[in-house]
Amino acid sequence: MTTTAVRKDGPAAVTPPPTVGGHARTYLSRVRGGDVGALPAVLGLIVLCTVFAIMRPSSFLSAGNFANLFTQGAAVTLIAMGLVFVLLLGEIDLSAGFASGVCAAVLANVVTVLGYPWWVAVLAAIATGVVIGTTLGMLVAKIGIPSFVVTLAGFLAFQGVVLLLVKEGTNISVRDEVLVAIANRNLAPTVGWALTAVAVVGYAAVQLLRHRTRVARGLITDPIAVVALRIGGLAVILGTAVYVLNLERSRNVLISSLKGVPIVVPVIAVLLVIGTFVLQRTSYGRHIYAVGGNREAARRAGIEVDRIRISVFMICSSMAAIGGIVAASRANSVDPNTGGSNVLLYAVGAAVIGGTSLFGGKGRVLDAVLGGAVVAVIENGMGLMGYSAGVKYVVTGVVLLLAASVDALSRRRAAATGTR
Amino acid sequence: MSATPLLELRGIDKSFGPVQVLRDVALTVHPGEVTALVGDNGAGKSTLVKCISGIHPIDAGEFLFNGEPVHIGSPRDAATLGIEVVYQDLALCDNLDIVQNMFLGREKRSGIVLDEPTMEQLAAETLAGLSIRTVTSLRQHVSSLSGGQRQTVAIAKAVLWNSKLVILDEPTAALGVAQTAQVLELVRRLADNGLAVVLISHNMNDVFAVSDRIAALYLGQMVAQVKTTDITHAQVVELITAGRSGGLGLATDPGSNGDGPQPADSISGGVR
Structure with a gap:
């Protein structure tokens, strides 16, 4: 085959043989070369969890607290998932927090004040997100205002819009059963297990199919053991999580039973799969990376750069809308502070902590989920240890700085080792 | 070499507002050959390439592709014909x-x-x-x-x-000696595989190493297009700097150009 011929012609030492050891070595050399990926987030998560588990073994490690982590971090994670798209272009959306507030306020108005069914309200909220994103994107791409300024203006203006929508400071309650369920109810344990099985089998099918196609075509591929390890790893992680979430966490079982996977978890999982698919497996996603890597090269390759730039702001604001819906559901209401205060900074922090670069061109939707987990664990664990909000802010700020410096340093490292 | 050139340009004019960048430019490019496009900064090389690749529309003149008149209105048109440009950056x-x-x-x-x-x-x-x-x-x-x-x-x-025609804009400008040799070898191989290659270069060594023909632009005019074997290094430099060299290039009357041949001559003398 021509493929293998090309490879064999190269210096043999550099060509990784398809063995597990070789795979591990390639990964290690990638990490040493500055391509750390999600490693800092995963390590950080392990360290934080260990520390909190030692300091507060009874409260932090309880099943109830584990479930809390998901509902606490959901809104920020969802906003961060949208922000990844904007960050991939090297842009920023500072308005995402209050955009989620505006969308939540629209939701509350439609469902509570106007009395429409829940799905109309959800559609209205997401449509609001799309409109906001399109407007921001147009201002950035067509008029040419830096995204920092456009979205800073949005940050201020949307804060006002939320105030106007909730009539100057009162709050609007959200009582619709379906909407409240999103962040406050759980799946039946059997449904949780069924979804886990679907996820693992689906992942295995995709991985094995790809492996087979590549082997059949004679292309270099990951060793089957690594593929099996990945599938097994996912099965173990999902299995453990679902097992713990399915434990009884009600204080008094006689009054009410509280167990199962929180409904937001599959919501995030589905959006994660969709986002990952779009970025990794479609030409649209490829074009986002291209524009983020070298805008001029993308333009010359015939990519409609403006359209890509507008579309990522649309995705970001739409995801912010979904985050806003989850926040409204969790609080059972929308008030002037929904999506305000630290939400945006936590979301940007989540994306960056997860390994998405602020310089554009590098990042995954999974980063937002991992980073969101780190932020949620800090917030949750420090709360349990009785630290004040002030300390929590400072620690989160320091973690964000750490993540941003890892990003900057690994980028420098990659530049130094890249052009040999 | 072959009877029909792959690409033939006739009487190409191009102005940006009041500035005429290309005037009455003719160029023929043959398959299986490397045509070097030389000229000083501002001679119009890049503009000519952008016209061929459909980035700039031309004001007058015609394109013949395989002997057929064609219209190149956009980079997509050029790509459809099989014209690809490798940019400097x-x-x-x-x-x-x-x-x-x-x-x-x-x-x-x-x-x-x-x-x-x-x-x-x-x-x-x-x-x-x-x-x-x-x-x-x-x-x-x-x-x-x-x-x-x-x-x-x-x-x-x-x-x-x-692609049938590959245009290379200064492919060796930023490369070291060994890498330059590597890229030039690749350029030669493209032509040997039957493609038409247009090579823009400032480096006379590169030009003489790989090209079959040399086309020289001088202040927006095509002053000469000759076989590489029929011309010397010094003559090419004179064509680039003065627009003429012996029997080649512009007639002694420099036409409407402000730059007289006088200072240019002394430059070419200096280069030698």
């Missing part, structure tokens, strides 16, 4: 791998999903067809490649699309 994305870069903007898909195996195979075949052996893995990011390897990828990208 490479136009590769550092954060994408070699395969992704080669197919950028023209990804192969099955349904809405990218067809990675097919793209990887085609890229491997193209690189093998050009006898490119310097690249170890097609899945390595372009940021990890050397300047010469990047140029190689950029050229392979241009060749991938069954």
Whole structure:
């Protein structure tokens, strides 16, 4: 085959043989070369969890607290998932927090004040997100205002819009059963297990199919053991999580039973799969990376750069809308502070902590989920240890700085080792 | 060499507002040959290339492709004809791998999903067809490649699309000696594979090393197009700097040009 011929012609030492050891070595050399990926987030998560588990073994490690982590971090994670798209272009959306507030306020108005069914309200909220994103994107791409300024203006203006929508400071309650369920109810344990099985089998099918196609075509591929390890790893992680979430966490079982996977978890999982698919497996996603890597090269390759730039702001604001819906559901209401205060900074922090670069061109939707987990664990664990909000802010700020410096340093490292 | 040139330009005029950049330019490009396009800064080389590749519309003149008159109104038209340009600043994305870069903007898909195996195979075949052996893995990011390897990828990208004419804008400008040799060898191989190649270069050594014909632009006019074997190094330099050399180039009457031949002559003397 021509493929293998090309490879064999190269210096043999550099060509990784398809063995597990070789795979591990390639990964290690990638990490040493500055391509750390999600490693800092995963390590950080392990360290934080260990520390909190030692300091507060009874409260932090309880099943109830584990479930809390998901509902606490959901809104920020969802906003961060949208922000990844904007960050991939090297842009920023500072308005995402209050955009989620505006969308939540629209939701509350439609469902509570106007009395429409829940799905109309959800559609209205997401449509609001799309409109906001399109407007921001147009201002950035067509008029040419830096995204920092456009979205800073949005940050201020949307804060006002939320105030106007909730009539100057009162709050609007959200009582619709379906909407409240999103962040406050759980799946039946059997449904949780069924979804886990679907996820693992689906992942295995995709991985094995790809492996087979590549082997059949004679292309270099990951060793089957690594593929099996990945599938097994996912099965173990999902299995453990679902097992713990399915434990009884009600204080008094006689009054009410509280167990199962929180409904937001599959919501995030589905959006994660969709986002990952779009970025990794479609030409649209490829074009986002291209524009983020070298805008001029993308333009010359015939990519409609403006359209890509507008579309990522649309995705970001739409995801912010979904985050806003989850926040409204969790609080059972929308008030002037929904999506305000630290939400945006936590979301940007989540994306960056997860390994998405602020310089554009590098990042995954999974980063937002991992980073969101780190932020949620800090917030949750420090709360349990009785630290004040002030300390929590400072620690989160320091973690964000750490993540941003890892990003900057690994980028420098990659530049130094890249052009040999 | 062959009877019909692959691309023939006749009487191309191009102005940007009051500035006439190209006047009455003619150029013929033959398949299987490297045509070097030389000229000083501002002579109109880049503008000419942008006209051929459809980025700038022309004011007057005609394009003949394989003897047929064609209209090139956009980069897409040029790509459809089989004209590919490799730009000076490479136009590769550092954060994408070699395969992704080669197919950028023209990804192969099955349904809405990218067809990675097919793209990887085609890229491997193209690189093998050009006898490119310097690249170890097609899945390595372009940021990890050397300047010469990047140029190689950029050229392979241009060749991938069954192109007939490849235009190279200063492909060796930023390269070291060994890498320059590598890229020039690749340029020669493109022509030997039957493609028409236009090479823009400032480096006379490169020009004489690989080209079959030399076309010299001087202040927007095509002053000479001759076989490389029929001209000397010094004559080319004179054509570039003064617009004429002995019997070649502009007539002694410099026409409407402000720059007289006088100072230019002294420059060419200096170069020698």
